[in-house]
Structure formats: C-alpha cells, structure tokens
Amino acid sequence: MGNKEYLTVAEIGKKNGMTSRNVRRIIRELAETKNDSLVRKNKLDQWEVHHLLMPKFKRKRKAKEVYFALSFKTYKGYSPEDIELILKNVLDRIDDPNLEINYTIELRKANGQPHVHSYIRTSRKRTLYQTLELLFANLSYYESKIFDLEGWKQYITKDGSQINKLRKDEDI
Structure with a gap:
C-alpha cells in the first residue's frame, strides 16, 4: 500500500x-x-x-485509545509460557488488524494458580471471548472499563512483573 x-x-x-x-x-x-x-x-x-x-x-481529531480491562483465572497447570503461547494463538485467530493485548501474569498467593490482568483494544470483543473460552480450560474472567489507564498499569505491575504486549499489526 x-x-x-x-x-x-x-x-x-x-x-x-x-x-x-x-x-x-x-x-x-x-x-x-x-x-x-x-x-x-x-x-x-x-x-x-x-x-x-x-x-x-489526516484526522482532525486524534482518536482516543479505547482499552478495556480484562482479568481472568486460568487452569492451575498452566505455566506463564503456556499462557503466553495461548494468548499468541488468540491473537492469530482473530481477524482484527488493530487487536492489541497488554497483559501481566500473576500467581495467586493462596494456591499458586496463575491469573492474568490485561488491557485490550479490539473491535471484535465477542470473537475475543469466544476464542479465549475455546483455548483456555476452565476460564473465568472479569471485564471492566478503564477510567485511569496509568493507574491500571501500576496495579497490574504491583508485584514487579512486566507488561507483555501482543499486537496484530506488529506481525505484518
């Protein structure tokens, strides 16, 4: 182009x-x-x-980045590497050129079960959920709006973990 x-x-x-x-x-x-x-x-x-x-x-007004927060629990047997591989697979399966998944992986202190905190941009939210449910065993999730993105980033990195970024347009 x-x-x-x-x-x-x-x-x-x-x-x-x-x-x-x-x-x-x-x-x-x-x-x-x-x-x-x-x-x-x-x-x-x-x-x-x-x-x-x-x-x-050229756009007259800058389009606002629209993210939503998504936290989900995963199967206890998943390692952080398994979760990363599954999320890359989710990215590959969804036909949204603007899809962006930013996430951290934490282990629950009580039982060691991994859970993911993320902020996501997509125009195909229903497809995203269907794909997550298809690829993750025993998935339970919670979605919310983000009113303070910087505050959310601080919360999801509170244990020192880095934010991993997956973007569709970086694969092209």
Whole structure:
C-alpha cells in the first residue's frame, strides 16, 4: 500500500483509521476542486485518490485509545509460557488488524494458580471471548472499563512483573 499511485476508499480508511463514509465525504469535497488526474472513478465506479492528496485525509481529531480491562483465572497447570503461547494463538485467530493485548501474569498467593490482568483494544470483543473460552480450560474472567489507564498499569505491575504486549499489526 505504501508505493501505490492511487488508493481506494478502503485503503485510505484503513491507513488513516477513518470510516469509509468519512473518506467518501472528503473525496466528494476534493472532487469539486481537484482535477481528474488526482481524484477519479475507476471502471467499477469506485473512487481512486492520488497519493499526493493523502495529507487531506489526516484526522482532525486524534482518536482516543479505547482499552478495556480484562482479568481472568486460568487452569492451575498452566505455566506463564503456556499462557503466553495461548494468548499468541488468540491473537492469530482473530481477524482484527488493530487487536492489541497488554497483559501481566500473576500467581495467586493462596494456591499458586496463575491469573492474568490485561488491557485490550479490539473491535471484535465477542470473537475475543469466544476464542479465549475455546483455548483456555476452565476460564473465568472479569471485564471492566478503564477510567485511569496509568493507574491500571501500576496495579497490574504491583508485584514487579512486566507488561507483555501482543499486537496484530506488529506481525505484518
């Protein structure tokens, strides 16, 4: 996508994190003032925009990072390495290019059972839960909104553990 001369509505939307509707609105405005070599329709009657016009599609407002907190208990026999492998598998199975899983693994003091604290960004929450339930035995979880991300990060690292980060777009 980086070296294409003309980009489609879908490509512009994905690249800039915009809805197709918003991209088309900007294209219609540009089409009134720009010549046909910069904004055109292809044989399928789909908009194509020359790469030189990409600055016109910069977001006016920065989209807020939307995370939710997810804590879950796992099967006692899982090691931290098992949990990491399963979470990587979860990441691979979900078709969400913006999926991001940030997590720590703690061992319960009472019984040594591992549990995970995380903050996650996804547009496919239902699929995420279905995949977690499929891949983790005896999964029980608790989800909540994050009002103070820095405070949540301090809480999940209170025992000195590092936050592990899994991102879909880093695999590409």
